[in-house]
Each structure stands twice: as C-alpha cells, then as structure tokens.
Amino acid sequence: MRTLRLRRAAYGVLAIVVSVVVFLVPFAFIVLTASKTAPDASQLEFSLPQDWAFLDNLVEVVSYRDGIVLRAFVNSAVLTVLSVTAMVLLAAMVGYVTQRRRSWLNPVVDTMVLAGLIVPPAVVPTVWVLQRLELFKTLGGLVLIEVTFGLSFCILLFRAFVATIPRELDEAAILDGAGPVRLFWTMIVPLLRPVIITVVVVQAVAVFNDFTGPLYFLPGDENATVQLTLYNFQGQSLNQYNLLFMDILLITIPPLVLYVFFNRQIVAGMTNGALKG
C-alpha cells in the first residue's frame, strides 16, 4: 500500500516537472521577454531580465503609433460583446423553439447546424456579399459574420439545455396568459442562466482570439482588432521582441482571466458541445 502511494506521488511529481517544461516555460518566456529591454530581448534567451523594463514596455506598446493597440482593444471588446450578445439571443430562440415544437423546421435547422460545423466558409464570396450590402470593412459586418459562424455550436448547447426545463412551467405561464415573447423572456431565459454563462465565455474567447475573420473581412489599420496588431507588430518591429511579447501578454490576459473565473463553465461547454456534436 505504501509503495503504491509512493509510486503515485512519484508519477505525479514527474508529470508536474514535465508539464512545467512543456506548458509553463513558453508562457514564462512571454512574461520574461516582455519585461526586458530591447537589446536584452533580442538575445531570445530564457533568462531573467538584466533590467526590468516591464512598465516602460507597457507604456511604449500602449502609446505605439498613436495608441493603435488601445484602439484595437476597444474594437475587439466591442466586437466580442456585440457578437456574443447577438449569438446568445438568436441561438437561444432557435434552440428553444426547435426543442419545444416538432415541425418542418427541425430537419432544416439540423442541416444548418451540421453544415455550419463542417463546411469551411467560402472566403471571397463572403467578401462579395459583404460588399454588396456595403458592410465590407465595417465592424458591423464582422459582427454579423462572427454571429453566423458561431450559431451552430450555440444552438446545439441551448437545445440540449432547454430539454431539461420541464414543460409544466411553460404551461403554467401560458395559463396565466403569457404570450410567446413574455413566456420566453420572463420564464425561459432566466432558467437558461447556466448555459448562457457557458456560451458567453466559450464564444467570447473564440471571437476575441479570432484572426481569420478580421484578416479577411475587416482589413486596414483604422479598425484593427488585437489579433491583427499582433500580426502587424511581427512584421514592423522585428528587432523589438520586448514590445512584441508585451503585446502577446496583453492579448493573452483577458481569456486567462475568464478561464480563472469560469473554469468549470468553459470545460462543461467544450465537452458537452463536443460530445453532442
């Protein structure tokens, strides 16, 4: 019994050491390089900074090119909030109606969801549609794209969750004279809270981290998102690794903060959605 426990502890310690090397060292490298001066950082070494320049780098990145990074953060925040709000609302409505009522709509929605999960979006034709609607290179256009691409996953989660809400609750509200909108809004939506949190967190991370969407549908410095500034930084200031990694660090923080607070919801969302998809 004691040898068994000892062996488990040994495996655990070994795994922790490996995990530190494989997963924590790259992240520590980001933090350390972001704290170095430019010449120090250009050595690309995994070492403590000779002089800590964390704050200087932070100020420099934020003020770089009239604060393009700050503007990008605002853009990304607006993009994320609008996209996720619309996604949650629209997907909840679809998931709710198709779960509560069997109709010709169900096979249609099933096909849409499956296609949305598998078919790679056609890039240039989407640009063409956006141009026709005069939405190309606008934040609004990108919001609609993000919502569309995220709908499938959200509908799956909402439909699965609505199935756990007893119909008797609906019937009670209907007998009290609630119309469809009031029934959904005052009865169902509050009960959806757990799944809403999951969807919000998972999709917020996805939209915030999205690179391909802004690259194709929102080009130009005017309304750059954070992922694009990162990409541009890489091209423009090759010798300033400290600033590049400060930018990476800044961009990594919001998702990590979400993960720390909503760890359980993220994990639940990703495994649930996956197993049902």
Place this chain on the structure above:
Amino acid sequence: MTTLSPPGTLLRKEAAGTTRRRTDSSYPLWFAVPAAVLFLVFFAVPTFASFWFSLTRWTLFDVEFIGFDNFVQFFREPQLVTGFVNTLVYGILTSGAKVVLGLALGVFLTSPILGRGYLRAIVFFPVLVSTIGVGITFKVLLDPFDGVVNRVLGWFGVDGPGWLTDPDLALLTVAAVDVWKGLGIATLIFIAGIVAIPQDYFEAARMDGASGWQQFRHITLPLSMPATGTVVILSLIGGLRSFDLIWAMTNGGPGFTSDVIGSVIYKQYQAGFYGLSTAGNVVLFAVVAAVMVPVSLALRRREQEL
C-alpha cells in the same frame, strides 16, 4: 380498454388537439427567422456562390466564365498541389497525435495521482491563448540559431535542426505546435468519456486478475470509443481547415513547402486571383467532405458493433 374505445376518447382527443394548437402558438416559428436570415445571407449564399465563382476569372467587378481552368491549374501547379497534399498530411497527423496523446493523458489524469487538478488546468490553458500569439512565441523559441530549444539541445551536444527553415521539417514542426495547443480539448473529452465508464467493470476485471494494461485494452479503450470518435472528428475538421497557426509561423514557407489549402486561399486572394482562391475553397470543401463522410460512417459502425 384497447378494443373498446370509451365514449370520452373522441372528446379528449379534440381537447388534446386544441391544447396542442394553443401550445404551438406559444412557440412561434418566427423565433428562428433572425438566425435563419443570417445563416442564409452570410453562409448559404456564399457557399453556393462559391461553386459558380470557382468556374470564373473574377475581380469582384468583372466575372468571366472559364470552366474548370481554375481546378486544372490547382492540380497542375506544384505549389498548389503541395498545399493539397500538406492539408491531408497535417490533418491526419494532428488528429492522430491528439487521439493518442489525449487518450494517454486522459487515462493518466483520471487515475489518482498527485497534483491532478493542477495538471488538468495546465494542459487546458493553451486552448485559450491566441493562436497567433502561440505561433509567434514558438517561432522565437524554435529559432535555428538563438532559439531556446536549440540552445538547450546544444548543451547536450545535439545540433538542433532548423525547425521552421528546413523544408522537410517546417510542416511537421507546425503540426507539433498545433498538437501542443489543441491537446487540452482532446484530453478533456477523453476524461469525460473515461469518467463515464462504470467502476464495476474495472472492479470485476481486477477480481479476475486483469493487469493494468489488460484493463486499458479491454475496458477503457473500447468503452471510450464515443470520445475517440468525437476527438477524431473535431480535430480532423480543425486540422484540414487550419490556417492561422501556419500563417503565423511560416507563411507557408520556406518557399511553399508548408502551404496548406487554407494558406493557398489567402495567398491567391491577396494576389487578386479571386476565382482561383474560390476554387481553393471548393477543393477544401471537397477534401473535408471526402475525409469526414467515410470517417464518421466508420466510427458510427464501430460504435454500433460494441
């Protein structure tokens, strides 16, 4: 009761019909309209339009029908063919590695070991980090001369290769980083699958004197088949469509040795060859369909056999 219908049945049926109608009107179909409109305009229309535009020489203002020329070019130019082959290699390699490593980690992280919570959290965190950020970080770590990885290898007297500059190695290196980043989801799905296996099976097997390996081979492996299927499908879809990590790390280089269809689409788009770019999209669609349909059918058959 079954042969003689009691007099109330008809009435009750009618009543049921009206309540059904009443509840139906409480769940109006127009709730699905906004989502359907978005899906139609921004997904279905571009997808169907892509079949037409892939047959044209296209500048967004001007469309000229040229038949299958784009596809002929796609499979004649070595650069584009490389992208096609690389897509398959990349998709299969990353998917296979995620299944094997994810299952191993899943088994390991469901056994009672020290620091389990920490390990689960740390394996998952790369999933949340920006792909571009990961790409740039590893590009620097894998620098052929000054990179941390080759420096450490140097301590042991190993001359590290040019991970991203060697044409034979670049694609494999990016695939490895892809596995590093995506392993967390695979592991998570396997953990969920393994935890759902009833403990009685393992207990019974132990009573019969089954070794750890036998338990894994005859209980864990077959009963986590649904999880395996999910991981295979998810990682294949992601792997075949991948673009951003490759773009951040190699831009498809050196030369075009690590191009995939996703990066070919972007390069042709940038160069203004919209028809060719869209043909790339159609090819990608065909590849995804050609791989996913047999794989999901095979997986479903395996699951039914069990």
